[in-house]
Amino acid sequence: MNPDFLLIEKMKAGNGRAGEQFVKKYYPSIYQYCFLHIHDRNCAEDMAQETFLRFFETIDTYRELGKTKSYLYCIAGNCIKNYYKKKKEVLPGELPDLPEENAGDMELKLDIERAVDSLPDELKEISILYFFQSLKQREIAELLNINVPLVKYRIREARKKLSEYLGT
Numbered sequence: 001m002n003p004d005f006l007l008i009e010k011m012k013a014g015n016g017r018a019g020e021q022f023v024k025k026y027y028p029s030i031y032q033y034c035f036l037h038i039h040d041r042n043c044a045e046d047m048a049q050e051t052f053l054r055f056f057e058t059i060d061t062y063r064e065l066g067k068t069k070s071y072l073y074c075i076a077g078n079c080i081k082n083y084y085k086k087k088k089e090v091l092p093g094e095l096p097d098l099p100e101e102n103a104g105d106m107e108l109k110l111d112i113e114r115a116v117d118s119l120p121d122e123l124k125e126i127s128i129l130y131f132f133q134s135l136k137q138r139e140i141a142e143l144l145n146i147n148v149p150l151v152k153y154r155i156r157e158a159r160k161k162l163s164e165y166l167g168t
Contacts, residue, residue: 004068012059023052026069029133030076036128037080039113047083051076070143073129115165119158126154127162 010018030051035044054075055062062071116127125144129135130151137155141148 005064008059008062008064008068011056012062019056026072027052029069030072033073033076033128033133034080036116036132038083039117043083047076047079050079054079067139067142070139073133073143077125111166112162115162118165119161123154123158123161126151127158130155130158 004022007018007022011022027048031044031048034047034051035041038044038047051072055072116124119127126140129140129143130137135143137148137151141151144151
């Protein structure tokens with residue numbers, strides 16, 4: 001049985017505490033997913049909140065056909081797509097607010113962000129899910145509705161392009 005099943009059933013019954021547990025469990029990874037796409041903390045927070053809002057609005061009709069986390073990623077992905085549709089012009093110089101760190105770590109993080117941003121969309125999505133969100137290849141295949149060999153191929157291509165970009 002999926003570990004989220006009972007939690008979701010409690011939420012459907014109106015248990016607010018279960019809703020809080022659910023958000024605490026998934027918010028960090030959904031926020032990070034949004035942030036890696038948008039590179040703006042405030043927008044990422046808004047999108048993560050929008051993701052949970054949409055989930056809770058449809059919870060009565062939600063049927064657990066797969067992993068709940070994958071479903072949340074789908075909702076977040078749609079929020080991101082809508083964001084880019086609304087924001088027709090993306091400013092190339094926008095950088096995320098990073099905590100104070102030594103210059104070398106900060107430069108490395110920026111290089112990695114630039115490298116991931118330089119990837120074609122299908123490789124960027126795979127890279128974020130695999131390298132940053134630590135999803136398994138099978139989970140990525142289910143989430144993106146593609147087969148596992150294609151996921152493996154895209155991971156290999158992303159590694160190659162990231163290595164070229166970063167000069168490693």
